[in-house]
Amino acid sequence: MKTAPQSIEIGDKKESDGVAEVGQGSRSRAPLGVIDGRGIMFAGHNGELYPAGFLPICCGRFPQDSVVDVYQNSPVFTALRNPELFKGRCGKCKFRTVCGGSRSRAYVLTGDFLAEEPDCDFPV
Numbered sequence: 001m002k003t004a005p006q007s008i009e010i011g012d013k014k015e016s017d018g019v020a021e022v023g024q025g026s027r028s029r030a031p032l033g034v035i036d037g038r039g040i041m042f043a044g045h046n047g048e049l050y051p052a053g054f055l056p057i058c059c060g061r062f063p064q065d066s067v068v069d070v071y072q073n074s075p076v077f078t079a080l081r082n083p084e085l086f087k088g089r090c091g092k093c094k095f096r097t098v099c100g101g102s103r104s105r106a107y108v109l110t111g112d113f114l115a116e117e118p119d120c121d122f123p124v
């Protein structure tokens with residue numbers, strides 16, 4: 001799983017219990033909140049612009065379209081940055097603003113990039 005914020009609670013509990021492990025804890029944790037279309041943009045060899053390399057929804061084409069404009073204003077990109085639009089379990093999950101699940105996996109398996117992450121076991 002690309003993102004697993006539910007593990008944060010486990011890592012924090014281990015730290016508070018004095019059982020922090022190498023590679024765990026807030027200082028070594030990877031930055032949160034970087035997911036498809038939020039901190040990431042993929043440009044294909046032909047200039048097509050996507051929210052991520054594994055999310056095949058073309059949102060524009062460089063150089064005809066401004067990369068900045070596509071990132072900031074494309075309806076797909078703006079929807080991806082709005083966790084309130086996530087559906088199903090991800091839409092109800094307390095981690096939706098820092099995780100949100102894999103939008104690519106949701107799209108591939110359901111056809112809806114805002115659908116719930118199909119491969120998450122976190123008990124929402």
Ligand code: SF4
Nearest residue numbers: 090093099101117120
């Ligand atoms: S339900 Fe969705 S937002 Fe919550 S942890 Fe799982 S993938 Fe992330």
